[in-house]
Amino acid sequence: PEWLDDPARFTCAVSAPSKRSKFGGIKSYLAYELTTSSAAAAAAADSPAPSPVWRRYKQFAWLRARLEEKFPAVVVPRLPGTLPAAARYAPECVRRRVGELSLWLEHVTGHPALAGCDVLRHFLTCGDNVEEWKGGKRRAERDRDVGHSFYLGVDVRCAADLQHAEELAKSMKVAHRKPRERFGELESIIDELSTRAIVSFKKNDFAGPCGKATTEGGREGGLHPTPLGTALVQAGNAIRAAGLAATAHARADTEPLNEAVTFYGGLTCGLPELLKLHNTGALSRAKDTQKRRAAGRATNGRANTVLCVCMAEELEVSRAGERIFKRALALFLEGQLAFHRHVVKELEECLQACAYE
Amino acid sequence: PEWLDDPARFTCAVSAPSKRSKFGGIKSYLAYELTTSSAAAAAAADSPAPSPVWRRYKQFAWLRARLEEKFPAVVVPRLPGTLPAAARYAPECVRRRVGELSLWLEHVTGHPALAGCDVLRHFLTCGDNVEEWKGGKRRAERDRDVGHSFYLGVDVRCAADLQHAEELAKSMKVAHRKPRERFGELESIIDELSTRAIVSFKKNDFAGPCGKATTEGGREGGLHPTPLGTALVQAGNAIRAAGLAATAHARADTEPLNEAVTFYGGLTCGLPELLKLHNTGALSRAKDTQKRRAAGRATNGRANTVLCVCMAEELEVSRAGERIFKRALALFLEGQLAFHRHVVKELEECLQACAYE
Numbered sequence: 001p002e003w004l005d006d007p008a009r010f011t012c013a014v015s016a017p018s019k020r021s022k023f024g025g026i027k028s029y030l031a032y033e034l035t036t037s038s039a040a041a042a043a044a045a046d047s048p049a050p051s052p053v054w055r056r057y058k059q060f061a062w063l064r065a066r067l068e069e070k071f072p073a074v075v076v077p078r079l080p081g082t083l084p085a086a087a088r089y090a091p092e093c094v095r096r097r098v099g100e101l102s103l104w105l106e107h108v109t110g111h112p113a114l115a116g117c118d119v120l121r122h123f124l125t126c127g128d129n130v131e132e133w134k135g136g137k138r139r140a141e142r143d144r145d146v147g148h149s150f151y152l153g154v155d156v157r158c159a160a161d162l163q164h165a166e167e168l169a170k171s172m173k174v175a176h177r178k179p180r181e182r183f184g185e186l187e188s189i190i191d192e193l194s195t196r197a198i199v200s201f202k203k204n205d206f207a208g209p210c211g212k213a214t215t216e217g218g219r220e221g222g223l224h225p226t227p228l229g230t231a232l233v234q235a236g237n238a239i240r241a242a243g244l245a246a247t248a249h250a251r252a253d254t255e256p257l258n259e260a261v262t263f264y265g266g267l268t269c270g271l272p273e274l275l276k277l278h279n280t281g282a283l284s285r286a287k288d289t290q291k292r293r294a295a296g297r298a299t300n301g302r303a304n305t306v307l308c309v310c311m312a313e314e315l316e317v318s319r320a321g322e323r324i325f326k327r328a329l330a331l332f333l334e335g336q337l338a339f340h341r342h343v344v345k346e347l348e349e350c351l352q353a354c355a356y357e
Numbered sequence: 358p359e360w361l362d363d364p365a366r367f368t369c370a371v372s373a374p375s376k377r378s379k380f381g382g383i384k385s386y387l388a389y390e391l392t393t394s395s396a397a398a399a400a401a402a403d404s405p406a407p408s409p410v411w412r413r414y415k416q417f418a419w420l421r422a423r424l425e426e427k428f429p430a431v432v433v434p435r436l437p438g439t440l441p442a443a444a445r446y447a448p449e450c451v452r453r454r455v456g457e458l459s460l461w462l463e464h465v466t467g468h469p470a471l472a473g474c475d476v477l478r479h480f481l482t483c484g485d486n487v488e489e490w491k492g493g494k495r496r497a498e499r500d501r502d503v504g505h506s507f508y509l510g511v512d513v514r515c516a517a518d519l520q521h522a523e524e525l526a527k528s529m530k531v532a533h534r535k536p537r538e539r540f541g542e543l544e545s546i547i548d549e550l551s552t553r554a555i556v557s558f559k560k561n562d563f564a565g566p567c568g569k570a571t572t573e574g575g576r577e578g579g580l581h582p583t584p585l586g587t588a589l590v591q592a593g594n595a596i597r598a599a600g601l602a603a604t605a606h607a608r609a610d611t612e613p614l615n616e617a618v619t620f621y622g623g624l625t626c627g628l629p630e631l632l633k634l635h636n637t638g639a640l641s642r643a644k645d646t647q648k649r650r651a652a653g654r655a656t657n658g659r660a661n662t663v664l665c666v667c668m669a670e671e672l673e674v675s676r677a678g679e680r681i682f683k684r685a686l687a688l689f690l691e692g693q694l695a696f697h698r699h700v701v702k703e704l705e706e707c708l709q710a711c712a713y714e
Contacts, residue, residue: 330711337704340697347694354687 001158001308002315003112010109010124012036014102017094018054030094031056032101036124053127057082060101062137066119067108070146073277073309074113075317077104078266099255103263107320113154113313119143151305160307162286169278172271172314253335260328264321271317278310358515358665359672360469367466367481369393371459374451375411387451388413389458393481410484414439417458419494423476424465427503430634430666431470432674434461435623456612460620464677470511470670476500508662517664519643526635529628529671610692617685621678628674635667 013035021028031054060079067076080100087093108114109124122136145153285303293299370392378385388411417436424433437457444450465471466481479493502510642660650656 326711330708333704333708333711337701337708340700340704343697344694344701347690347697351687351690351694354683354690 001160001311003312005112010036010038012105012109012124014098014105017098019089029056034124063123066140067114071113071150072147073274074313075267075270075274077107078269079104080262099259100262103259111316154305154309156305156308159304160311165283165307165311168311168314169275173275249335249339253332256328256331260324263324267317267320274310274313282307282310358517358668360669362469367393367395369462369466369481371455371462374455376446386413391481420480423497424471428470428507429504430631431670432624432627432631434464435626436461437619456616457619460616468673511662511666513662513665516661517668522640522664522668525668525671526632530632606692606696610689613685613688617681620681624674624677631667631670639664639667
């Protein structure tokens, strides 16, 4: 069983946060710009492109609470944690936050079960009109179709294979318990690396002092006015530049991996609950139902529905994890490739400059 | 004034040292193989190619003493220092020693004034016959044409410009005093780097732990059997391999620079004596001669000869330094270029492997 894709779903880009304030400047906050488009809207030529909307972190948290309430068995990823007040407006924190919120929103808008729901639509499209926002907010909070009534709306087109269901639950348990431990480690390593790279390249790494020494050796060596002196200085500068570029790349290239790890952590923390529902809430009841049916007694399809939803959601979580990591890895490799290509070009130029006679 | 090139000079390659022993194994030593060829011999088609000869460090030192004795005002570079007995046969010490002796012999055989002399010819061509070696040795040691008689054999074709001579001595003093300080520093930095690179890449550098983490994350994450898992493992391995390659390259690529620094130190340590001869022995006497000549008194060309020799030798030292550093720098850049090209290729393959759908 798997979710069917919603052809009308949105895609949404998070960008350009800006600092805003209310109560005459007493409280300030960041608002993120969301630019939403939907395949359906794009296909209909006469519909205007939706205009961007501004949302703040608090509103993301509100949306998440609504989705969690309305969709049991669907894993709504955790949002990135709140930042300490001092770091909230630091450019690198803001940039990272934008990346993390993008991944979160990408998952939510890309999830077939969540994609079409009213509260998400409201969040993505409601403009600056305060009344309109409050109206949608009230509507969503008064919604009676929350929790178990979700299952009533699911159109289950197959019966779950109980053996397959059991195996899937087991493999999910193994597959996603370990990475949570592992990726926690990876996370701290990446963090350490990106801060350490700078120090390491400045202090004791290859490129730094060798670049410095050749540069100074060339300049002070009195060889400076000769072609060799020039070549030495040039090589020194190139090597030093490569060191600095490596530092910048190490930090920039690990950023997507970093964000993927954070997102993955936020995604898989919802798994234990899902697996519990799968095992005790659905699988055991489905077995029960099977027995009742074998004994010729009346059954309803409820257990099958819940089981199918669980299995579809587990597949979705696995796929999302794969997709996110695949992209982060490709970005990381592309960044490193660009760096090494750049160094190759610099070294080629340097060698050419040295090949005077 | 500059030395005229000797068209009959030798070129000589040092290679393949082997451990030998004498007195029935009580004393052991390294013998280096010297393969000599001369442009003149190569041009005469009927002369056989000279066969390689074996020389030990002690014989290099003996040659150096003879050359120094015979050629005043010529800077005979210092030989690399003797090694502690424990390290003498370590492969990396031997490899480095071969490189240093090569540079030394290249300078001596390439020096127009030294190139044709009998003692060098004997050193380069005398075969395994002990009597023959001893005969040449005795001849060289009994040679009466040593020291100042060297000037008698020099054919000076111009009169030195006294102002130019003064300027040259000054600029040599400045140019080569500083690099001796600077390169001493560079030397220790290079040494530190080549030993530290290994530790740094293993412990706290970018490639190491990130490669490890992605590899393990991929393997234990349960993502292993999926294409993404495979890609993660592959990327991890590639990054780790790049880290190891960087270490090896850092060490291998700095080797020529290292040898150049050592050689340059050994070359320039003879400069102060040369400059002293230039300034007090020749320049002041040449000025004196000028005055005597202006007063109509008798003069000989001796001061001019010494001055011209000094100037030619100073030019030779500058050129040798440039040539050596130029080549070492090119080797260093080529090594680094090869490394980065290799990494580019690996990353491209990795990216291709990740681009499954």
